[in-house]
Amino acid sequence: MLSFLIPALLLLVGCAAVLSYVLALHAATTAYDRSLLDPALDMAENVRLGANGPQLDMLAQEQEALLYDHEDTLVFQIRDGAGDLIAGVPDLAPAPPLAPGQRAFFDVTYNGKPLRIAAVRAATGFTVQVGETLNKRSRLVREILAAEFLPTVLIALASLALARTVVAHGIAPLARVRSQILARSPHDLRPLDERNAPLEIAPAIEAFNHLLSQLRDSNAVQQRFLTNAAHQLRTPLAALQMHLELLLRRELPSDVHQEIEAMHGATTRATRLANQLLILAKAEASMEQARPKTLVNLRSLADAAVHEWVPRAIAREVDLGFDLADASVWGDAVLLTESLNNLIDNALRYTPPGGAATVRCGVRSPTAYFSVEDSGPGIPQWAHERVFERFFRIQGTVGDGAGLGLAIVREVAEQHGAHVTIENPTGLGTRITVVFAAVTPEVPR
Ligand SMILES: Nc1ncnc2c1ncn2[C@@H]1O[C@H](COP(=O)(O)OP(=O)(O)OP(=O)(O)O)[C@@H](O)[C@H]1O
Ligand SMILES: [Mg+2]
Known part of the structure; x- marks a missing residue:
């Protein structure tokens, strides 16, 4: 919306500026043309036919007063019906042919400068032209433009700010839906x-x-x-x-x-x-x-699992130990036991005889966790994500597993809103921890 609104508003401001300019120019031109006509009419009235032909019957001071302007320079020229110069500046081009009594306004260039001309043809056949530089006209245009353009720009900026706020406010619910979707697990x-x-x-x-x-x-x-x-x-x-x-x-x-x-x-x-x-x-x-809603104490769950695995640990000559503390989570005891079984199975399977494995659980406020660590070869860093894929086994791994154990661990964890981490602590092989987000204070026995 904004990428459409911003260019559209800029275009509108541009159009408003052009329109303001045209209108301002028109207003300035009409206003000053009217006052430029006065000296031309005055002079036309003062041209008389004397003994030496037609001449301007006006004192130099009078002419000066008539043509005085504190901003602009004014010039005049009077020609007779045949186009011969009677008075005024000689190098101003003759006016276009006019009917007697007709007035005209037009632009010319005089001495390299633009000049606005008011021309009058008197009934007696003379043509008077009074020209004036454009200083005050340009100033007036600038003033009108500033007066109109500034508010337009301010309104445009305010509209943009408003549009931005409205758009941001409008898409806020969309952002909520987006974060809802992003927070989802794919399942x-x-x-x-x-x-x-x-x-x-x-x-x-x-x-x-x-x-x-x-x-x-x-x-x-x-x-x-x-x-x-x-x-x-x-x-x-x-x-x-x-x-x-x-x-x-x-x-x-x-x-x-x-x-x-x-x-x-x-x-x-x-x-x-x-x-x-x-x-x-x-x-x-x-x-x-x-979500399954049984309160499970990880301690009793882990305790039972460890005892089940003792014979296998003895057979594998791995010292299976535990360090268990009370920790309650809402969950599915069968699935959590399966998850723990897979971790213990891996620890016993991949730790060479003579090694050790430890099962732990407890609370690290505000989370509950269980973990299995072993003194085996460890899982290389590059495989920390991949081992959770279904049917993935690191090449050269002993035994004949299918590669589903850790996939089950992650699936069960996700289902409980928990996450699984793999570490290779120094001096140990692997430590895999399942961390549950929330802990319930009561502990069922
Ligand atoms: N404790 C561990 N020590 C060293 N490597 C491990 C450990 N646990 C898992 N791995 C590696 O991760 C791979 C994937 O483990 P996962 O439990 O998913 O499958 P698996 O044990 O090969 O087969 P399954 O568990 O289905 O019988 C294993 O093949 C092994 O290479
Ligand atoms: Mg396994």
Whole structure:
């Protein structure tokens, strides 16, 4: 709007200036032409036919008084009907032919200067011209212009300021909608608030909300499909695993035993993958719905998780420790446990035997957090963002994970309004922390 208004206003001011100039010039010209005519008429009346032909019957002092002006220089010239000079300056061009009694005003150049001429043809046939320089006319034009132009410019500036304020005020609700959209996570497809939207953009918000609702529907379909697929996979995989375990208990030739063990390992991985996909689908699904509203104490959650992982830590020869303090958040205990499990799994999996891993949780006012740190190889700086992508693994990483663990951690964190940070503290390998924005004072036991 402003980029249209500013040039338009400048154009208007320009047009007003030109118009003011033309009008001012016209006013100055008519006013001074009238007073220039008086000496011309006076002189015309004083031309008489004497013994030596026609002559101006006027004393030099009278002429001087008649032609005196404190701003401009005046000259005159009188010619007879044949065009011969009777009195006045000789080098002024003769006036254009005039009818007896006719008056005319025109511009000429005299001695290199512009001159305004009033010419009168007397009934007796003489033509009197009185010319005057343009000083007072130009001054008057300047004065009129200043008097008109300044207010015009002031009004234009005031209009611009007003337009700016009005535009800024008008688009403020738009800015609110913009920040609402920018603050969203890509998974948050809830409709935008239409109530405070200005009338002009309400239809756009409505259309946008319609699109969001379509996206929600299509997301729901995809999630249902993913959940069903993962769910359907789990049953035959469980059966397969059970059969393989039964087979492994039998007396088998060693090569067959080895093959079946490999099959069992692959089945375990496939089951884990199906479970991870289910968790991801669940985390995404609860993102769409209202926030889960269970008060979860991170301490009891972490305590249970650590105890579950102790056998695995012993097997991996990693010293699994913990440092837990009460910290309550509103959330989904199942998803938070999954998230923590993935962090502990990584710490135990990627820390070489003999290393250590520590699980922590607590409150750093005004936030609550849980973190898992280990003495492993650390995650290189360049991969700090990428490790959260689905199916991303750093090349050369040991083990056979799918690359979904940290994706789940971030998804669950986002769903809880929390954020995940990766650090490589000196002397340690990796520390991954999930920080929750708000802490509730009461602590459920
Ligand atoms: N504690 C850690 N120490 C060193 N590297 C890590 C650590 N945690 C994660 N990484 C790196 O980040 C990558 C991604 O981790 P993520 O947990 O998402 O997948 P994954 O462990 O490979 O597979 P999944 O968890 O699905 O079984 C890992 O492959 C590994 O390279
Ligand atoms: Mg992992």
